[in-house]
Amino acid sequence: MKSVYFVLASGAALLCGCDNRSPATSEQQPVADTTPPVISYVILNRNPNPTVPLAALLSLSTDEPTEMTIRIDDGERAWNATSSDGFATDHSLMVLGMRLGRMHHISAVVTDRSGNVSETPPLPLEMPPLPVDLTLPELITSNPELMEPGVTMFNVFQLPSGLGGPAAPTAVLYIVDERGEIIWYYRSELEVGDVRRMSNGNLLFSTGDASLGVEIDMLGNVVQQWHAVGTATDVPEGSTPVEMGSLHHELAEMPSGNLLTLSSELRVVQDFPTSESDPDAPRAPGSVIGDVIVEFSRDGTIVREWKLLDIMDPYRIGVDSLDGGYWAVRYGPLIEDLEAEPIRDWAHANALIYDPSDDSYIVSLYHQDAVVKIDRDTGELLWILGAPDNWQEPWSSRRLQPV
Numbered sequence: 001m002k003s004v005y006f007v008l009a010s011g012a013a014l015l016c017g018c019d020n021r022s023p024a025t026s027e028q029q030p031v032a033d034t035t036p037p038v039i040s041y042v043i044l045n046r047n048p049n050p051t052v053p054l055a056a057l058l059s060l061s062t063d064e065p066t067e068m069t070i071r072i073d074d075g076e077r078a079w080n081a082t083s084s085d086g087f088a089t090d091h092s093l094m095v096l097g098m099r100l101g102r103m104h105h106i107s108a109v110v111t112d113r114s115g116n117v118s119e120t121p122p123l124p125l126e127m128p129p130l131p132v133d134l135t136l137p138e139l140i141t142s143n144p145e146l147m148e149p150g151v152t153m154f155n156v157f158q159l160p161s162g163l164g165g166p167a168a169p170t171a172v173l174y175i176v177d178e179r180g181e182i183i184w185y186y187r188s189e190l191e192v193g194d195v196r197r198m199s200n201g202n203l204l205f206s207t208g209d210a211s212l213g214v215e216i217d218m219l220g221n222v223v224q225q226w227h228a229v230g231t232a233t234d235v236p237e238g239s240t241p242v243e244m245g246s247l248h249h250e251l252a253e254m255p256s257g258n259l260l261t262l263s264s265e266l267r268v269v270q271d272f273p274t275s276e277s278d279p280d281a282p283r284a285p286g287s288v289i290g291d292v293i294v295e296f297s298r299d300g301t302i303v304r305e306w307k308l309l310d311i312m313d314p315y316r317i318g319v320d321s322l323d324g325g326y327w328a329v330r331y332g333p334l335i336e337d338l339e340a341e342p343i344r345d346w347a348h349a350n351a352l353i354y355d356p357s358d359d360s361y362i363v364s365l366y367h368q369d370a371v372v373k374i375d376r377d378t379g380e381l382l383w384i385l386g387a388p389d390n391w392q393e394p395w396s397s398r399r400l401q402p403v
Contacts (some may be wrong), residue, residue, distance in 0.1 A: 011381070033114040038063040044095075044106060044123045051187050051220035053128055056095040057107060060120065065089055066110035074102045087113060094218055097183045101129040130182065134172060139180035151175050151183065157190045157208065171208070186220050196252045206261065210248035211332060212239070213261065226300060228263060231330045240300040245292065246330060250352040255294065258303055262349050262363070263292040266331050267309060268341055273317050287341045288314065289327045291349035293361055293374065306361075306379045308347055312368070313395050318387075321346050321367040 040061050049054040058070055065087035067078050072095060083093045091110070098104050105122035130136060157171035171192040175184040186192075191208025198204050202217050211232040215223040227235050230245035244263040251261045272286030273279075290309035296302045324331075324343025330382055331343060351364035359373045360382060370386030384391070384399040 020400050033112070034116065036118040037110050037112045037162065038117040039064045039108070039110060039118050039120055042108065042120050042123075044125060046125070047219050049220040052184065052218070054096075054098050054100065054182070054184050055219055056098070056106070056125055057092060057219070058095055058106060058123075059088050059090075059092040060108055060110075062110050062112075062118075063089070064112055066112050066118075068093065069109045069111075070095060071107050071109065071122075072097065072104055073106075074099060074104045095125075096218055097177075098125075098127045099181055099183055100127055102127055113152075131169075132183075133186075136182070137155070137174065137176060137180060140326070142179055144178040146180050151177055153195060153197075155195055155205075157191045163261075168288055173203075173205070184218070190214070193248075194250050194252075198253050199257075204251055204253060206247055206251040210246045210264075211233075212236070213247050213251045213259065219391060224298065226259070226296075240298075242294075242296050242300045243302060244294050244296075244305075249350045252352070252354070254354055255356060258295050258297050260293075260295050260361075262351065263294045263305075264327070265290050265292055265307060265309070266334060269344075270316060271315075272344060273315065274322070276317060276322060285341050286322075286344040287324070287331070287335050287338070288344045288346045289324065289331060290314070290345050291363075291365070293352065293363065299343075304376065306374060308349065308363075308365070311374060311379060311381050312347065312365070312372070313392060314346070316368065316390050316392070316395075317344075317346065318367045318369045320348070 006008065042060045044056060044058045047053065047057065067087055068083040068091040070093055071078060071080050079097060081093060081096070083091050085091055092279050095106055103124060103126045104123055106123045109117060109118045111117050144363065153173065153175045155171065155173045171188045171190060173186040173188070173192050173195060174182055190212070193206040193208050194352040195203055198215065202215050202223055204215050206213050211228045213226040217223055219402050225236050225239040226242050226247065227239045228244050228247040229241050245266070246264045247261050248263050248264065251259060254260050267288050267290060268285055269288045270285050271283040272288060273281070275281035276284070288309070290307060292308065293306040294302060295304040322344055324345050326345055326348065327343050332338060335341060335343065345367060347365040348367040349363050350366045353362050355362055359376045361376055363374065364371050368386065372383050372384050373382040375382055381395070381398050384395065386399065388399065
């Protein structure tokens with residue numbers, strides 16, 4: 001029963017508003033709600049998506065608005081998870097953090113607005129072992145008392161069959177606890193590249209073919225996909241197109257909700273260097289792949305785009321700048337004469353972050369042996385952290401000096 005208030009006022013008091021005497025009133029004290037909420041339709045299901053086996057979904061209903069917390073116990077440790085639904089009568093919450101091959105007991109606790117509590121009996125759920133074709137990570141050492149709270153997430157992918165891998169290589173994204181035990185994994189037919197946790201709790205990653213970005217929830221369900229129009233060949237149904245050359249190495253969520261990635265462009269550059277060791281070697285045209293910083297909205301609209309060939313020295317090369325192997329499979333079909341205009345992987349950007357302290361991007365240029373900072377609004381080169389050789393003006397004056 002919920003609190004009910006009764007207020008009675010005498011007619012004399014209502015008619016004689018100027019009387020300073022206290023009106024004769026009668027108030028009934030609120031009746032306290034001491035009735036626990038009634039729980040019904042409790043359902044605990046294994047995750048129906050086979051890509052994430054160590055997960056389940058618990059749902060229930062209550063006869064009044066409640067908040068829900070679930071408790072998970074595997075015999076060695078126990079932990080709680082609270083629903084973000086707030087007060088509601090229908091609840092559904094993912095059960096995460098369970099370990100391989102263990103029996104878990106899962107219960108739900110609901111609390112109404114008056115603090116009354118009801119709890120479901122523990123429901124058993126056993127997790128499967130790791131499939132035989134996957135390998136357990138080897139724990140070398142673990143010092144939980146020295147660790148920050150939380151878990152560790154990393155990706156593993158097998159070599160393709162052409163490079164000595166299995167006929168049907170798979171990629172796996174693992175989450176391990178402080179003891180190195182697997183508590184979640186996602187098995188994908190796509191090569192999982194850079195992975196980030198989003199503000200909504202989902203995971204965002206780029207794929208190894210440098211053309212696709214994917215958002216999944218913690219049950220492995222695809223929420224949204226984006227593909228680079230320039231190089232994508234096998235486009236998933238429903239994928240959002242983005243008018244850019246590729247989507248490689250990085251994909252991250254900006255504070256605004258936009259997505260930040262590395263893309264690429266193909267330019268034929270005349271008089272491009274042909275030797276990494278001989279500066280006097282003859283120069284020749286080259287099909288130069290330049291990296292591009294791209295910020296785009298969830299609907300695929302490009303918000304900002306900065307081409308590194310316009311910002312950095314397009315003729316400065318480093319180790320492997322003349323090796324186009326990474327891009328050959330992606331851009332080779334677009335070049336009429338690869339022998340006359342060979343592919344050159346000029347900078348090979350392989351990491352990108354947003355720095356909110358001054359609204360800038362920091363990008364690693366592997367083949368330039370440099371890390372650079374670029375103003376997000378203007379595209380101005382702010383500084384270069386890298387080896388001192390072969391920088392010409394105006395780039396040399398932007399190189400950071402040791403102190």
